[in-house]
Amino acid sequence: MKKLKEFLTANRHFFILLYYFVILFGYQLLNKYTVPKYYMYHPIDRYIPFVPIMVVPYVFWYILITASLIYLGFTCKKDFYRLALFMFGGMTLCYIIFILFPNGQNLRPVITETNIFTTIITFIYTLDNPTNSAPSMHVIDTMAVYIALRKNEKLSKIKILQTTSAIVTILIIMSTVMIKQHSILDVMYGLLMSLVLYIMIYRIPYHKFKFAAKKEAQQQV
Structure with a gap:
């Protein structure tokens, strides 16, 4: 129990991920x-x-x-917080847009083929109504990860990782329109x-704003 407590204390920043349940609830509500x-x-x-x-x-996302x-x-x-803020902030803004600007799309085809890929797509179509599509949260979160990996001091130096990240980012974004x-x-x-x-x-x-505010406060004293 002591080790668990120490682990949770040292990694309490992960609790920000609990906001995902708020995001999930909002998604289910709007989707319905x-x-x-x-x-x-x-x-x-x-x-x-x-x-x-x-x-x-698309699923690799x-x-x-x-x-x-x-x-x-x-x-x-630091990079974890920025990634979480980018993702959760972006999705929250999307929900506000969906409420004010309820949108959707009519691009889904009638699927006649039967294979592993069409089966997965059919399952996705079943779970996810063709509503609340703009802006694409799939795109926003993909870009959030791409930028976070590029901005990370250690990972930014690994060229093969950055190249792979760019390719995966492009493929995921392409997938959103290519599976309709x-x-x-x-x-x-x-x-x-x-x-x-x-x-x-x-x-x-x-x-800089914090520094300026601190300097102004010192001058007032």
């Missing part, structure tokens, strides 16, 4: 009750083929997210939100 008023479609969508095998990188959070949680708390879970518009909005989150989390020097 959202009635789309706006449908995402761009002429480019008609030229994007339905490629069942692309469900592999879950492994990538989990592995990245665990690794950074045990090796770099998203419109190209969803991807674009997801990338745009990722850019905003990146600037807010990684580029704004908040420490």
Whole structure:
């Protein structure tokens, strides 16, 4: 019990992941009750083929997210917090957008083939209604991991890892439209939100604001 207590104390930052249950509850609620008023479609969508095998990188997303959070949680708390803020902050913003701008898509094909890939896609379609698609949370979380791995001091020096990360990121983003879970518009909005989150989390020097506030307080004294 003592060792368990010490472990939990040393790794209490992992408790932030409990917010995932709030995210999951919100997802289930919106997935069940959202009635789309706006449908995402761009002429480019008609030229994007339905490629069942692309469900592999789509599903690999879950492994990538989990592995990245665990690794950074045990090796770099700063990067862990930034990744968690990027992901959870992004998904929370998405839920607000879904409420204010209830949307969906009508791109899913009638699946006639029967193989392992189409079976998985059919299962995904069953669990996930074609609603709340823009912006794509799949894209946002993928970009969150990609940026976190690039910004990590240790991992940024491993070129093969960075190259692999870039390829996996591209494949996951491509998979969202190639298994017809998203419109190209969803991807674009997801990338745009990722850019905003990146600037807010990684580029704004908040420490300078703290320093300025501290300096001003000292001058007042």
